Amino acid sequence: MELFLALKIALRALAVNKMRSFLTMLGIIIGIGAVIVMIAIGAGASKVIADQIASMGSNLLLVVPGSATAGGLRSGAGTVPTITYDDVKAIQTECPSVERVAPTVRGSAQVVYGNMNWWTQIQGCTPEMLQVREWKIAAGREMTATDVESALKNCLLGASVAENLFGAEDPVGKIVRIKKVPFTVVGVLESKGQSPRGDDQDDLIMMPITTAQRKILGNPFPNTVGAMLIQAKSEEVLAQAEEEVTALLDQRHRVGPNKERDYILRNLTEILAVSQQSAQVMSLLLGAVASISLVVGGIGIMNIMLVSVTERTREIGIRMAIGAKQRNILLQFLTEAVLLTLFGGVIGMVLGMAGAFTISKLLDWPTLISPQAILAAFLFSAGVGVFFGFYPARTAARLNPIDALRYE
Amino acid sequence: MACVVSLRDITKSYRMGQELVEALRGITMEVEAGDFVAIMGSSGSGKSTCMHILGCLDTPTTGSYALEGVNVERLSKNQLAEVRNKKLGFVFQGFNLLTRTTARENVELPLIYAGVPTRERHQKALAALEMVGLARRAEHYSNQLSGGQQQRVAIARALAGDPTLILADEPTGNLDSKTSEEIMEVFEKLHAQGITIIMVTHEADVAAHARRVLTFKDGQIISDRRRQDGGWAGPGGQ
Ligand SMILES: Nc1ncnc2c1ncn2[C@@H]1O[C@H](COP(=O)(O)OP(=O)(O)OP(=O)(O)O)[C@@H](O)[C@H]1O
Ligand SMILES: [Mg+2]
Numbered sequence: 001m002e003l004f005l006a007l008k009i010a011l012r013a014l015a016v017n018k019m020r021s022f023l024t025m026l027g028i029i030i031g032i033g034a035v036i037v038m039i040a041i042g043a044g045a046s047k048v049i050a051d052q053i054a055s056m057g058s059n060l061l062l063v064v065p066g067s068a069t070a071g072g073l074r075s076g077a078g079t080v081p082t083i084t085y086d087d088v089k090a091i092q093t094e095c096p097s098v099e100r101v102a103p104t105v106r107g108s109a110q111v112v113y114g115n116m117n118w119w120t121q122i123q124g125c126t127p128e129m130l131q132v133r134e135w136k137i138a139a140g141r142e143m144t145a146t147d148v149e150s151a152l153k154n155c156l157l158g159a160s161v162a163e164n165l166f167g168a169e170d171p172v173g174k175i176v177r178i179k180k181v182p183f184t185v186v187g188v189l190e191s192k193g194q195s196p197r198g199d200d201q202d203d204l205i206m207m208p209i210t211t212a213q214r215k216i217l218g219n220p221f222p223n224t225v226g227a228m229l230i231q232a233k234s235e236e237v238l239a240q241a242e243e244e245v246t247a248l249l250d251q252r253h254r255v256g257p258n259k260e261r262d263y264i265l266r267n268l269t270e271i272l273a274v275s276q277q278s279a280q281v282m283s284l285l286l287g288a289v290a291s292i293s294l295v296v297g298g299i300g301i302m303n304i305m306l307v308s309v310t311e312r313t314r315e316i317g318i319r320m321a322i323g324a325k326q327r328n329i330l331l332q333f334l335t336e337a338v339l340l341t342l343f344g345g346v347i348g349m350v351l352g353m354a355g356a357f358t359i360s361k362l363l364d365w366p367t368l369i370s371p372q373a374i375l376a377a378f379l380f381s382a383g384v385g386v387f388f389g390f391y392p393a394r395t396a397a398r399l400n401p402i403d404a405l406r407y408e
Numbered sequence: 409m410a411c412v413v414s415l416r417d418i419t420k421s422y423r424m425g426q427e428l429v430e431a432l433r434g435i436t437m438e439v440e441a442g443d444f445v446a447i448m449g450s451s452g453s454g455k456s457t458c459m460h461i462l463g464c465l466d467t468p469t470t471g472s473y474a475l476e477g478v479n480v481e482r483l484s485k486n487q488l489a490e491v492r493n494k495k496l497g498f499v500f501q502g503f504n505l506l507t508r509t510t511a512r513e514n515v516e517l518p519l520i521y522a523g524v525p526t527r528e529r530h531q532k533a534l535a536a537l538e539m540v541g542l543a544r545r546a547e548h549y550s551n552q553l554s555g556g557q558q559q560r561v562a563i564a565r566a567l568a569g570d571p572t573l574i575l576a577d578e579p580t581g582n583l584d585s586k587t588s589e590e591i592m593e594v595f596e597k598l599h600a601q602g603i604t605i606i607m608v609t610h611e612a613d614v615a616a617h618a619r620r621v622l623t624f625k626d627g628q629i630i631s632d633r634r635r636q637d638g639g640w641a642g643p644g645g646q
Contacts, residue, residue, distance in 0.1 A: 002523075005520055012508065016508060314504070315506060317504075318504045318505075318506060319517070319521075320465075320489065320492075321463070321465055321492060321498050321504075322492065322493065322498075322517050322518045322521065322565070323489050323490065323492045323493020323494070323518050323521040323522065323569070324489065324493075324521050325485075325486050325489040325490070325521070326485060326486065326489075327486075328521060400466075401465045401466075401492075402460050402465040402466040405465065405500075405504070
């Protein structure tokens with residue numbers, strides 16, 4: 001009951017000076033709004049990265065051709081395939097920390113089904129690719145070792161390709177023509193969404209690497225592959241796998257003082273983990289900067305509460321003369337301060353969410369507002385009220401009844 | 409009759425820079441239950457200072473004050489607040505009502521701090537307003553009332569908590585003589601109900617309502633007269 005009455009008194013006191021109450025709240029509104037927007041931006045960014053890590057597959061190393069030197073001529077990285085099937089096999093058998101290796105070649109081609117056609121990416125690979133990328137089949141079957149060994153003209157469609165060529169029709173078992181070569185669709189891949197770079201991962205056709213090289217993309221350098229994805233046995237041995245692969249490839253490619261490294265090894269998982277970390281740090285920093293405005297808002301509250309206590313010294317004196325205890329007066333002013341910050345906090349939250357929404361729409365930046373962030377903002381604004389309201393409230397409560405009554 | 413108030417050698421001094429202002433210089437007095445006491449005296453003689461001490465709003469420099477046998481000096485701030493709330497009712501010269509608050513809400517204030525439940529509070533507040541003849545103005549805001557009405561609300565507020573002692577410091581000081589008379593009728597009524605009243609006044613006709621008149625001079629009591637049917641008696645009479 002006491003709290004209810006304190007609320008009533010506080011509401012009345014705030015209503016008396018509406019403009020002043022609003023301006024005081026403005027500091028908290030801006031502070032909480034800014035914190036919400038910043039946290040939403042940061043959380044959105046790190047969620048995107050987390051999703052990318054999940055869609056990429058875990059504990060991955062990527063090996064792509066580097067620049068090759070032949071007779072004093074250095075070609076640009078990737079122009080000459082320098083990775084061979086033998087490299088793939090060697091890594092598979094000789095590197096204990098490696099779980100599996102997925103060689104791949106890439107190109108693009110036109111696919112035709114009936115009167116529909118679609119220009120898409122062709123990925124030649126082995127069954128390992130699906131495992132490494134943790135990519136499931138939505139319909140039909142996976143790629144098999146036989147598909148690769150016999151260079152069968154079977155293919156898997158990415159979700160976007162299936163959608164564009166077949167619409168509602170079931171593609172499994174149908175024949176599509178890729179560069180005029182007929183292929184049987186044996187399966188459809190599950191959708192993966194956007195890649196870390198922002199392109200559509202589902203816009204591709206997977207086929208046996210052998211078939212791709214012989215029938216579709218052609219291969220002027222026999223026995224080579226375009227790139228390979230290597231999956232380490234676990235997160236703990238990821239770095240070790242990286243060392244093993246480097247050592248083996250250096251040895252096999254005779255990398256030394258006279259020969260440059262002709263391949264590039266990237267630790268994909270580490271790159272994403274680092275960028276996720278930096279997204280989190282950025283989010284924290286932005287939040288910290290935004291909370292400075294919250295502190296400034298809190299000081300504004302304290303200032304106005306002190307003014308209010310001074311203005312109402314006589315009222316405090318009357319209340320004390322009538323029997324209000326220190327506790328009653330303290331509660332009254334504390335309630336007022338907390339009410340100010342809570343109102344400000346709620347308005348700030350609404351504006352912050354609106355701001356985050358606008359940013360994600362206008363700038364196409366992902367934002368994420370978690371219930372925890374809302375709860376934290378709510379508690380934080382109440383906390384600001386208690387913290388910055390306490391001193392003025394205590395000043396009021398400690399007044400001497402007679403001094404307060406005599407105050408002009 | 410039992411003693412409601414008992415002051416022993418109360419002094420109060422204020423330090424103003426180098427100077428020591430002795431507002432009270434040894435006040436000793438007793439007030440019996442149900443008495444109606446007027447305090448008179450020239451300006452600056454220490455009447456208000458004494459009332460503030462009686463009202464537990466201020467503490468004496470030396471001396472002791474027993475309220476219904478309880479020594480007030482020993483009480484903590486919280487206990488003093490409780491005494492003010494339960495045993496005392498204060499009426500000020502300047503009314504001291506809360507603004508933007510209705511008459512009823514003003515009267516309810518001491519009951520709120522006493523923790524009286526809402527319904528009972530309403531009833532008691534209305535009863536107190538009835539007593540001062542303002543029941544019909546209960547929902548008026550304090551600033552919508554005339555000075556006399558405001559003072560009656562203030563008396564109702566002092567009454568609401570059923571105090572043993574009502575202290576009034578120049579309750580008619582801001583009012584014209586006709587309104588003063590109305591206020592004094594209210595005090596007479598309270599006196600008739602057996603409530604102990606101590607009242608400061610400068611006006612002889614206001615003091616005439618009291619049963620006993622104390623006169624202050626330079627922080628001391630110089631006369632103490634009791635009205636007996638038709639006349640005044642006691643030491644130091646004029
Ligand atoms: N807070 C204070 N600080 C310093 N001196 C004070 C204070 N309060 C009262 N005094 C002094 O104490 C003396 C008595 O003051 P008090 O207010 O009790 O007089 P009073 O009898 O009520 O006068 P009045 O009839 O004008 O109201 C005065 O000399 C006054 O200046
Ligand atoms: Mg006075």
